[in-house]
Amino acid sequence: MLKAVILIGGPQKGTRFRPLSFEVPKPLFPVAGVPMLQHHIEACAKVPNMKEILLIGFYQPNEELTRFLFNAQQEFKISIRYLQEYAALGTGGGIYHFRDQIVSGSPEAFFVLNADVCSAFPLAEMLSFQKEHGEPNSFVILGTTANRKQSMNYGCIVENEETNEVLHYVEKPSTFVSDIINCGIYLFKPDIFQHIGAVFQKNQQDMLLEEPTNGWHRAEAIRLEQDIFTALAGQGKLYVYKTLSFWSQIKSAGSAIYASRLYLNQYHTTHPERLASNKEGRPKISGNVYIHPTANIDPTAMLGPNVSIGTGVTIGAGVRVRESIILHGATLQDHCCVLNSIVGWDSTIGKWARVEGTPSDPNPNDPFAKIDSETLFREGKLTPSITILGCNVTIPSEVIILNSIVLPHKDLNRSFKNQIIL
Numbered sequence: 546m547l548k549a550v551i552l553i554g555g556p557q558k559g560t561r562f563r564p565l566s567f568e569v570p571k572p573l574f575p576v577a578g579v580p581m582l583q584h585h586i587e588a589c590a591k592v593p594n595m596k597e598i599l600l601i602g603f604y605q606p607n608e609e610l611t612r613f614l615f616n617a618q619q620e621f622k623i624s625i626r627y628l629q630e631y632a633a634l635g636t637g638g639g640i641y642h643f644r645d646q647i648v649s650g651s652p653e654a655f656f657v658l659n660a661d662v663c664s665a666f667p668l669a670e671m672l673s674f675q676k677e678h679g680e681p682n683s684f685v686i687l688g689t690t691a692n693r694k695q696s697m698n699y700g701c702i703v704e705n706e707e708t709n710e711v712l713h714y715v716e717k718p719s720t721f722v723s724d725i726i727n728c729g730i731y732l733f734k735p736d737i738f739q740h741i742g743a744v745f746q747k748n749q750q751d752m753l754l755e756e757p758t759n760g761w762h763r764a765e766a767i768r769l770e771q772d773i774f775t776a777l778a779g780q781g782k783l784y785v786y787k788t789l790s791f792w793s794q795i796k797s798a799g800s801a802i803y804a805s806r807l808y809l810n811q812y813h814t815t816h817p818e819r820l821a822s823n824k825e826g827r828p829k830i831s832g833n834v835y836i837h838p839t840a841n842i843d844p845t846a847m848l849g850p851n852v853s854i855g856t857g858v859t860i861g862a863g864v865r866v867r868e869s870i871i872l873h874g875a876t877l878q879d880h881c882c883v884l885n886s887i888v889g890w891d892s893t894i895g896k897w898a899r900v901e902g903t904p905s906d907p908n909p910n911d912p913f914a915k916i917d918s919e920t921l922f923r924e925g926k927l928t929p930s931i932t933i934l935g936c937n938v939t940i941p942s943e944v945i946i947l948n949s950i951v952l953p954h955k956d957l958n959r960s961f962k963n964q965i966i967l
Contacts, residue, residue, distance in 0.1 A: 547672075548597045548647060548655040549589040550640055551582065555603035555633060564935035564952050565798055568890055570604050572660040573613055575872065576801055577808035578819060578835035578853050580613060584808060585658050588666030590621040592656075598623060599646060601639040602660075603630040637767035641741040648735050657769075659729035663804035665790035665811065671732045674786040678709055684737060686711065686774070687730040688785040689792045692913045693721055699915075700727035700770050702785050703778075711783040714774040724913065725785060727770065728792050737773075744772045793916055798887055799905035799931045800916050805870060806851040809833035821848070828860070837873075861896075868904060878942070886932040889953065894934075895942035902931035903948050 553572040562571045573580040582600070589598050604610060610627060618625050628643045640647060640657060647655055654675070656668055667687070675685045688702050701722040703713035715722045744767050767773070777783040791807045794800060810833055812819045821827075821834040828842045832850020836842065840854045846864040848854070853870045860866070861879035869883050874891040877883060881894045885902035894900055907914035932946055935953035940946060945960040952967055 546650060546652045547592060547595050548599065548650075548652045549592075549595060549668075550599045550601055550647060550655060550657045551585050551589075551660055552636055552639060552657065553582065553600050553602035553604065553660040555630075562796075562798055562801075564950065565801075565887065565889065565933065567953060568936050569609060570607070572602075573609055574801060575853065575855060575870070576663070576795070577805045577812065578837065578855075581663075581795065581801075581804075582613070582660055583617065584663070585660065585666065586617050586621060586625065588664075588668055589656065589658070590623050592668050592672070595623065596650065596652070598625045599643070600625070600627045601630065601643060602627070603633055605629070633766070635766045635768045635772075637741050637744070637769040637773055638765045641738060641745060641767060642765055644738045644741075648738070652735070654732060654734050657731040657733060661795045662729045663791070663793045663795055663807055664728065664730065665788070665792070666730065667786075667788050667790055668730075668732075670788075671730075671786050674709075674784070675732055678784045680781065682734045682736040682782070684734065684777070684783050685732040686783065686785050687728040687792075688725045688787045689728055689789075690724050690787070690913045691726045691915050692911055693724055695915050695917070696724050696726055697721060698917075700774070701725065702727060704785050709784050709786070710781060711774070711778045711785050714770070714778040714783070716768075716770045716775070725787065726915075727774075728788070729794075731769070740773055740777060741767055741769075744776075797905075797930075798933050799902075802851065802868060802870060802885065802887065802904070802931060803906055803916050805853050806833070806868075809835060809851060809853070831867075843879075855890075872936075881940075887934065889934045889938055890936040892934045892936065892938040892940075894940045895944065897943045898940045899945045899947075900932050900934065900940060901945075901947050902933075905930055 572582045614625050630639055671685050697718055700716045701718055702711055702725040703723045705712055793804055795804050819835055821830045821836045823830050826844050828846040828848050830849050834849040834852045836854045837856045839856045840858040842860040843862045845862045846860050848866050851868045852866050855873035857874045858871050859876045863880040864877045865882045868885045870887045872890045875888045876893045878896045881898045883900045885904045886900045907916050933950045937954045938951045939956045947962040949961045949964045
């Protein structure tokens with residue numbers, strides 16, 4: 546019997562996703578037409594003998610999360626529960642705090658997945674790999690290859706090339722260590738809790754030597770990467786399974802558009818029914834496009850590549866949309882143009898208006914390049930990136946918005962470039 550744990554974080558973890566995370570918890574933001582979390586749950590539900598999926602985070606339970614869990618349980622016919630942390634406990638502290646729930650029913654192993662990654666999720670392959678490598682109670686990290694410079698932005702893994710044992714692990718090193726990086730997806734045996742417990746005991750002892758300030762929380766705040774993997778490396782217990790399939794982080798809104806492209810491409814094999822096709826009386830489709838059945842789109846519109854259209858969206862005549870996510874209830878009036886942008890819930894773009902951003906894609910000439918986690922500002926200026934319209938934004942006719950972020954509930958009356966519009 547197997548279980549899976551998905552670490553969904555909490556409100557303060559979605560700051561780079563604003564203003565979109567103001568309206569919906571980041572893990573429920575739609576990527577390729579479905580909530581980000583659904584890709585993880587779907588992958589876990591496909592694993593044979595998977596009995597339960599647990600979400601761990603510190604979001605307050607809310608109507609959207611409750612509705613999502615109910616619908617997911619109905620669709621995937623598997624128990625899915627949300628366990629709320631009392632504070633941010635880190636990637637190791639959360640699973641340690643709820644260890645009794647995880648080991649209930651005596652699973653032989655369990656997966657741990659970070660919610661903010663986009664992946665093909667080769668979970669069955671990781672299971673087979675674990676059975677073939679190391680001792681029975683070994684643990685597996687999913688790894689992939691990055692280029693030399695970008696690898697230092699991730700957890701770096703030095704492996705034994707013959708056995709795939711992790712010999713050395715460094716989280717975000719200051720100098721080059723290895724081009725194999727941690728994907729944030731793990732396969733553990735219940736024995737992992739002995740190692741996390743040892744760190745917890747040490748943290749408690751350290752707290753006793755200091756002034757007692759919220760000591761229990763600080764003792765339980767444990768990071769798998771720095772506190773556990775670094776110590777386990779070289780002990781014959783930790784192995785890396787390297788995937789050649791796609792993988793990317795989803796830290797910012799710009800990376801959501803790139804993740805959407807990866808998932809839309811995967812739909813050719815996993816969900817061809819989700820991809821729109823060219824039909825008479827329907828809009829012109831170029832490349833991979835997802836259109837929700839409730840959307841109303843003029844047949845003279847042109848969509849794609851990499852476009853996702855949400856529920857109840859209205860798109861008028863002659864509209865052009867490319868490399869963008871259009872969220873539910875939005876209206877794109879006749880002949881407007883939307884490129885490299887996210888259009889927020891219930892927003893309106895007027896006739897002949899243009900909303901355009903700058904893509905933050907990895908270098909297409911480097912097969913190991915990853916998407917850069919750009920800071921919002923560079924040298925005192927807004928970093929050129931995708932354009933984001935928050936919910937209920939109105940862009941009037943013939944206005945141009947370039948490389949800008951528009952906060953919710955704004956009615957604009959002129960063009961903007963490289964601005965945050967408060």
